[in-house]
Amino acid sequence: MGKKKPDFISTTNACKLCRPLGACLAFKGMEGTVPYLHGSQGCATYMRRYIISHYNEPIDIASSSLSEKHAVYGGGPNLKLGLTNVAEKYRPQMIGIATTCLTETIGDDVAMYLQEYRRDTEGSVGLPDLVHVATPSYAGSHMEGFHGAVCAVIRQRTEGGPCTGTVNLLPGFVSSADYRHLQEIMDGFALDRIMLPDLSETMDGPALREYRKIPAGGTPLARIRAMGRSRATIEFGRTMADGSGGAILAEKFGIDNHRLGLPMGIRESDRFFHLLAELSGRPVPAVFRGERGRLVDAYVDGHKYLFGKRAIIYGEEDLVVGLCAFLAETGVRPVLCASGGTSGRLAASIAAVTGDLLPEQPQVHEGMDFFEISELAQELAPDLIVGHSKGYPLARKLGIPLIRVGFPIHDRVGGQRILHLGYRGTQQLFDTIANALIAKKQADSPVGYAYM
Amino acid sequence: MEAIALPDRQNHIHRKGEQPFAIRCNADSLAGAVSQRACVFCGSRVVLYPIADALHLVHGPIGCAVYTWDIRGALSSGPALHRLSFSTDLQEMDVIFGGEKKLRRALLELIDRHGPRAAFVYSTCIVGIIGDDLDAVCRRVEEETGIPVIPVKSEGFKGNKRAGYQAACDAMARLIGTGATGDISRFSLNILGDFNLAGEIWMIRDYYREMGLEVVANITGDGRVDAIRRAHGAALNVVQCSGSTMQLADMMEERYSIPSLRVSYFGIEDMSEALYDIARFFMNKYPDDPEARAIMERTRELVRREVEGLLPKLEKYRQALSGKKAAIYVGGSFKAFSLVKAFRLVDMEVVLVGSQTGTAEDYAELAAITDPGTIIVDDANPLELTSFLKEKGVDVFVGGVKERPIAYKLGIGFCDHNHERKEALAGFAGMLNFAREVYSSVMSPVWRFVPGRADAASL
Numbered sequence: 001m002g003k004k005k006p007d008f009i010s011t012t013n014a015c016k017l018c019r020p021l022g023a024c025l026a027f028k029g030m031e032g033t034v035p036y037l038h039g040s041q042g043c044a045t046y047m048r049r050y051i052i053s054h055y056n057e058p059i060d061i062a063s064s065s066l067s068e069k070h071a072v073y074g075g076g077p078n079l080k081l082g083l084t085n086v087a088e089k090y091r092p093q094m095i096g097i098a099t100t101c102l103t104e105t106i107g108d109d110v111a112m113y114l115q116e117y118r119r120d121t122e123g124s125v126g127l128p129d130l131v132h133v134a135t136p137s138y139a140g141s142h143m144e145g146f147h148g149a150v151c152a153v154i155r156q157r158t159e160g161g162p163c164t165g166t167v168n169l170l171p172g173f174v175s176s177a178d179y180r181h182l183q184e185i186m187d188g189f190a191l192d193r194i195m196l197p198d199l200s201e202t203m204d205g206p207a208l209r210e211y212r213k214i215p216a217g218g219t220p221l222a223r224i225r226a227m228g229r230s231r232a233t234i235e236f237g238r239t240m241a242d243g244s245g246g247a248i249l250a251e252k253f254g255i256d257n258h259r260l261g262l263p264m265g266i267r268e269s270d271r272f273f274h275l276l277a278e279l280s281g282r283p284v285p286a287v288f289r290g291e292r293g294r295l296v297d298a299y300v301d302g303h304k305y306l307f308g309k310r311a312i313i314y315g316e317e318d319l320v321v322g323l324c325a326f327l328a329e330t331g332v333r334p335v336l337c338a339s340g341g342t343s344g345r346l347a348a349s350i351a352a353v354t355g356d357l358l359p360e361q362p363q364v365h366e367g368m369d370f371f372e373i374s375e376l377a378q379e380l381a382p383d384l385i386v387g388h389s390k391g392y393p394l395a396r397k398l399g400i401p402l403i404r405v406g407f408p409i410h411d412r413v414g415g416q417r418i419l420h421l422g423y424r425g426t427q428q429l430f431d432t433i434a435n436a437l438i439a440k441k442q443a444d445s446p447v448g449y450a451y452m
Numbered sequence: 453m454e455a456i457a458l459p460d461r462q463n464h465i466h467r468k469g470e471q472p473f474a475i476r477c478n479a480d481s482l483a484g485a486v487s488q489r490a491c492v493f494c495g496s497r498v499v500l501y502p503i504a505d506a507l508h509l510v511h512g513p514i515g516c517a518v519y520t521w522d523i524r525g526a527l528s529s530g531p532a533l534h535r536l537s538f539s540t541d542l543q544e545m546d547v548i549f550g551g552e553k554k555l556r557r558a559l560l561e562l563i564d565r566h567g568p569r570a571a572f573v574y575s576t577c578i579v580g581i582i583g584d585d586l587d588a589v590c591r592r593v594e595e596e597t598g599i600p601v602i603p604v605k606s607e608g609f610k611g612n613k614r615a616g617y618q619a620a621c622d623a624m625a626r627l628i629g630t631g632a633t634g635d636i637s638r639f640s641l642n643i644l645g646d647f648n649l650a651g652e653i654w655m656i657r658d659y660y661r662e663m664g665l666e667v668v669a670n671i672t673g674d675g676r677v678d679a680i681r682r683a684h685g686a687a688l689n690v691v692q693c694s695g696s697t698m699q700l701a702d703m704m705e706e707r708y709s710i711p712s713l714r715v716s717y718f719g720i721e722d723m724s725e726a727l728y729d730i731a732r733f734f735m736n737k738y739p740d741d742p743e744a745r746a747i748m749e750r751t752r753e754l755v756r757r758e759v760e761g762l763l764p765k766l767e768k769y770r771q772a773l774s775g776k777k778a779a780i781y782v783g784g785s786f787k788a789f790s791l792v793k794a795f796r797l798v799d800m801e802v803v804l805v806g807s808q809t810g811t812a813e814d815y816a817e818l819a820a821i822t823d824p825g826t827i828i829v830d831d832a833n834p835l836e837l838t839s840f841l842k843e844k845g846v847d848v849f850v851g852g853v854k855e856r857p858i859a860y861k862l863g864i865g866f867c868d869h870n871h872e873r874k875e876a877l878a879g880f881a882g883m884l885n886f887a888r889e890v891y892s893s894v895m896s897p898v899w900r901f902v903p904g905r906a907d908a909a910s911l
Contacts, residue, residue, distance in 0.1 A: 010558035011514065011541040018515030040577055040609035041481045042491025046519035049853050058857040060834050065481040066609050071581065078483040085458055085484030089835055101513045102577040102609060105547060137513040138578070139544045209903040211838050211861055340514075371536075390521070 005365040005372065012371035013390065015314055016340025018137035020098045021047045022145030024061050025173060027096030029197020030153065031218035032128075034062055034092045038079050038110060039100030041065040054408040054415045055176070055203045057215070062086045062095075066102060075103050076113045083117060087128055090213050093221050094129040096149060104136035129221065131156050141341050143316050146173045147237075150196060150245045157221070158228040160253050167279055168227050168255070169195040170235035170245045172262070172318055173407070176204035176416040178425065185273075185422060188288060189280040194223045194230060196245070204416045228253045232279055234272075236262045238349040239317040239341070261353060262318055263421050264429075265326030266295065268353060272422075291423035298427060299330055302434040307331035309383040309437060314338040314373060314391060315406045317346045317366070319420075323386055323405065324362070325353035326426055332433070333358065335380045338368035370394065384437065389415075401436035405429065456839040461485060464831055466815065469824035475815045477830040480612060486833040488781070488854050489808045491608035493576055494520075495616020498871060499696050500572050500604065500623065502647050503675040504528035507568035509538045511555050511586070512576025516608075517541075524871045525649040528674050533568055542578065552584050559593045559601065569677035570600040572623060580607035600677070602626050613783070613809050614695065621700035624671065624680060628704065631678060633685025639734055639743065640666040642686045642710075644701055645693030645786075646717065648673025649871060652878035656717055659727060659879070662754050664747050665734075671697060684708040688733055690715055690726070695784040695809050717878035718790035718886075720762065720797060724755045758880035766798065769887035774799035776847040776894055781829075781837060781855055782869060785810030785818065791850055791869070792821055798887050803844040806832050834858055848894050863902035865893030 024035035024047055037044045044063035051059045062085075064070070064078040079097075086095055099110055110132050121127055133152035135145045150170060171182055179200035186193040201217025227233075227249060235246035238261045246257035263272035269292070273284050284292075309332045313323050317339045324334050337350055347364040354361070363376065374394050385395045386403045389410040395402035409415025419425040438452050457465055463476040481487035493510075497520050500508065510517035521537030528534065540558045542551050555573070563571060573590055586603040594601040604623045606616050641660065646653045653673035660667050669675070669683035689701040689712035701712035713733060715726035731744075731751040738744040778795045780788050785807040792802050805818055806829035818828050827840050837858055841849060849859035852870025859866040867889050869877060877886045899905050 010562050011539045013537050014514050014518045040491050042494050042608045045490040060486045062484045062486050065483045067480045068610050071609050082484030105581045137515050138542050138547050207902045
């Protein structure tokens, strides 16, 4: 640590996305929900393109399609028209409305517009639920947008009542494969869980006989309402702000909130599994104990390939923390950890999960872009880079492997199916990293061994 | 049965033969319709993007810059500044107190770092609202750095994508006329509206070189600021993608008396016609000049050689694809004309054709060249496209990234003809690539497992 971050005015090749994009993704993980951006048409289209390129799935994001006169006189009428049109064509259960920099700056009062809309349409049949979240793109990144949408839904839709014994799980923004795996884990403990959001099916759907306007899956709205009656909440994200979904549920309904890091690596996964054992009163099921055992075995088998290798890690802050927790266990040395996010908690969170494993803490910088990462990278002599697709130019320049994780994966297929979480996800990352380092050694060797 | 389109969308759809031709278009997208269109900023950004030695600074919050980072397959033979994504990344305080100071400092920093030949500064939605004086900042930085610093008036909400094309043309108009033109040949042209996706403009330039023509400026594929500055010295503007750059050609005709030709480089027919039109233009301009006749001779030879080489190779694809049905939904309608003809060349039937930004004239032309029953649609959306594709039993859909999952979820083949693609589809060789790409999607065995298909295997 201690190295000074280059301090530039301009941003080049940002390592973050804008806030409304995160909100759209979170809404996409709620059943029967159409994300809706209150702004000009381009935002919705750009985000769709960006998201499709990762998931290879349709994602319909509606827009108020504001034009100049709306920017002057207010976007209310177009918002209401848009909601009616979406309701008519998609017949959604819910519309998740996120604002944009345009509508935040012209001062549109979306809550008031929605109140008027509900009043005007009272008694109409089949109208969807409406939730809204403020996502000015000039404050925070897509992660604030993602968590903001989750919080907005919790604040606006959950209801109290007698405890049902369910457990709320707020995983944050992870891959479709991760959401699937988390359900499997919870099922393994026979825990009745409400996972919010759930992008396992909505953004990684099967080929079907009939085209569905809104893909199946996502957290059912009735289950979201019932979150206020759960007995506990588990949320992932060491760098998340204080007013998280779990905190709101605790405050509103007095539900115990357990905040963990993303379960990556053995120790962070152990914390998750131990908590589930405690909450369920059952031992960790054999299938996961088996996975843990094989993971430790794999760490041992591959440790020499990884020990002392220097890694640059970037991406969303909580993902970076999880990756550090995992990599430090394998002997890889994170030398630079960077994020476009600005939680103020990144360095402390990394230290908390790696402190006793690393001889020296890495440089940790928030608010970084790829130009700054590249500036620092050269002299750090890294052996590998771990992050999403946008680090490829750097990996190519340095001639070292890029281990693709997180979002977006725009230069490979199957980004939504990368598994990061639990012993199983860690196992897959470990094998991928070990093999990338072996492949590099093999390719660089003048001999051409087929036996490494 | 539920209507396919919302009531306000119905007059954007024309079914040829069922009623006299009429279509509503070039209008603001309908709220809540989930248009496939982007915005004014997008229009400007795609046109100027390939100018490789210019700085492209997006003034606004981070989204607009980061979603357009390295998204076009526009190649450069030299500098590649266009592939970086520069932003002022406006924050809350900038929005409250104004972003001018940050913009100026960002410009100075980036110009000092990269030494570009010019800088384009793109307005985004928010800049239009907070009232930053872009002109003043650009003027000042221009004085300080000595390079052209040009504001692009591309606030997202100020119209649709076409307004962005206009803003891009206005920006380029400020460069044109500022370079020396003394040594330019009489037999010269500018290439407008080719963006050098997958190296296409290099192919086209090779044709012109073989014909004996000098290319003054690429506007904008593999574009260079200094070349654009002297574009007014060319004898002719050859305009492809007329929606995006025709305004610039019109301006140059008015200001510098440079005539223009509308062409398309897609498909054998249009590619050949483009080269002949240009050769004829110089024959007419210099009727007694032996060089003009020689250009025509060389053009004939070139077209003959290319077509003779190509047709036998296309035969395999034509036989396999004959009778299959195609649907087209693209950004600009110029591409749609060529695609209709290109599909005809491989004996395929076009049953749906639409675009984001076509004009009434464009759609009238499409109606004229397509078969009865063809659906023509303006500014469509996923649900309309899905309905049309199902209704028509389409085998292959041509579009961009946003159209791809629609096709795939319906179990339909897909060909990417958008600006992200990495395959050259222009020129004579491009026609072969196009046929191969359509073939490799339509003929894939994977469709036999897709449940939506009648012939699919099931569990």
